[in-house]
Amino acid sequence: MKKRSINPEEKISKVILAARRLFVERGFGGVSIPSIVKASGVSTGAIYSYFKDKEELARTIHNQTVDEFNTLFQQRLEGDEPVSSVLKKFTELVCELTEDDPVLMKYMLFMSHGNNIADVSPICSTEPFRLLQSHLRRGIETGQIRCKDFMVAGLSYTGITIRAAELRMDGVLDLPLTEISEELFINGWNAIKM
Amino acid sequence: MKKRSINPEEKISKVILAARRLFVERGFGGVSIPSIVKASGVSTGAIYSYFKDKEELARTIHNQTVDEFNTLFQQRLEGDEPVSSVLKKFTELVCELTEDDPVLMKYMLFMSHGNNIADVSPICSTEPFRLLQSHLRRGIETGQIRCKDFMVAGLSYTGITIRAAELRMDGVLDLPLTEISEELFINGWNAIKM
């Protein structure tokens, strides 16, 4: 299909990465197409040939980012793990991503609220969080977890990890999260264990 | 000095409340002055007579909101309380505000990140959070709290409460937070206690 040798995928990717960075920096409403043109090096016309409008670009970025996080999480899981191990891997992933790909992590944590784009599901009800919840349900059934409500158990465990990532990315925490990943897991597990 | 009896304070307050609601709904960049005019019922000219520009309005809203939360928190504290009691009161305040004044609470939780306005301190380094930290330091010194680092202790405790508020306001949690306030405190305290 493609005639041009310059691969459009490469340009699309440049647009998405640049726009995602701008979105987490300034919020959806604070980002203009001209600023995306400047940041990505891709022309207005090209951007509009890839995406119907600014909102479709935002939707694409949203879905792609959630997929990316989901894939990274699933890759770390082996079938049939103890609940605590699944939770620990969640914390480890968030800690590593916070240091290595803060734009992805900021998007996951900050863009869900308020910057509501139509037709996208809020991040807390996406795959990785649903996966976590099914494991937590199992933990409650097997008596490993104290909370009766799996939603409360889930937010209590993840709240600690997520708050740490938020504070680290806001520049309030000086320690790299990879150094306190273990401690965050212990605190979270203590919060909900029987 | 003033000749006019109609108090501008009332209009200023209408502008601030309407704009704050819009800011948490759409983010700073997504809110236009015309939309504030429509939502507040105050004219463009009046708004610009109260505030130098849109950014000064945002700064005023920010400072006023942080002050409001801070005052509400301090009011609940009596001098010389156990650490766990201070933490419990923080959770209770957040839970009640989430139900009673979600706009204030959303502002506190969501507007700190990304929507960075120049010359305002991030919310996590404001008065109520610093106050919490000094109590936590005391808890570590007296051996009530297990964590060595008071920042990690603070985020581990508050992370649970804050995450609950976020999920509730995103419509993911069905239970009113006032019903699980006690449980959130218990989970948070278990996360950090000796």
Add this chain to the structure above:
DNA sequence: GCCCCTAGATCGAATGTTCGTTCGGATGAA
């Protein structure tokens, strides 16, 4: 009490700018 007068408060049309989006032409691989 009544009526103008004044000056600050308020208004919204006007201004220049930037935005999102379009489209006719340029480009270059096949």
Add this chain to the structure above:
DNA sequence: TTCATCCGAACGAACATTCGATCTAGGGGC
């Protein structure tokens, strides 16, 4: 040469901000 791809000037809409016109409360003269 052909045509999918890409470019950026151009367009109307919406933006932030300004400013001269309008309004109104409160004072002073009667």
